[in-house]
Amino acid sequence: MSFEGKTWWIIGASEGLGRALATALDREGARLILSARNPDRLTELAGELRDAVPLPMDVTDARSVTAAAEAAQDADAVLYCAGLYDPMTVQDWEPEAAEEICEVNFMGVMRVLGRVAPRMAQRGRGHIALIGSLAGYTGLPGAIGYGASKAAVMHLGENLHRDLRDTDVKVQVINPGFIKTRLTAKNDFTMPMIQSPEDAAACCMKALRSNRFQSAFPAPFSWVFRIAAYLPRKLVTRLI
DSSP states (O other): OOOTTOEEEEESOSSHHHHHHHHHHHHTTOEEEEEOSOHHHHHHHHHHSSSEEEOOOOTTOHHHHHHHHHHTTTOSEEEEOOOOOOOBOSTTOOHHHHHHHHIIIIIHHHHHHHHHHHHHHHHTEEEEEEEOOGGGSSOOTTBTTHHHHHHHHHHHHHHHHHHTTTSEEEEEEEEOOOBOSTTGGGOOSOOTTOBOHHHHHHHHHHHHHSOOSEEEOSTTHHHHHHSGGGSOHHHHHHHO
């Protein structure tokens, strides 16, 4: 698969994995539309790249999404990697914070794709890539809001994939493990096989080049999550 000359709309491009993916796609010759809430960070990033334009957008605001989707309507591909995370257990559940996580991680995808996916289906071509998480495979401690929102993203990807199976719209869900960002810096526990944003972006690029619907990394850490559904619940709980 060639990225050269294709226009990619990256949502969540200002920090972490999204920023690293923008750099990786730029190296491959893609034209980029960069979206996030921070216009200054987007402008800074666009200035570092070969062919990129900033398009500030708040995925929690329907009017902002509608305006941005109209401006990016000619994009060949959309990559959603906007994400929010706060470690949170049932015991210290903060309703507003948990709801905001779901707003960004899942409802944001719904708002964007509701204005993009039908257009791609109508023209019969395109590429939709969603960043899920290993946390979406099974319930984890301290992941109220985050795990459920990522599981919803992964499920939505399956809906899209099945509805668009007879078109040339490619749908992919990519599920990373721990990535060293300002979000995971909030964790106070050891994070197995944590990756830099650049290493995680390289894994995502490999997935985007493939014909696989779903990808997960890093191995072998990801294997634990992928086989969890087939193991006794007590064993999975003990492993986690």
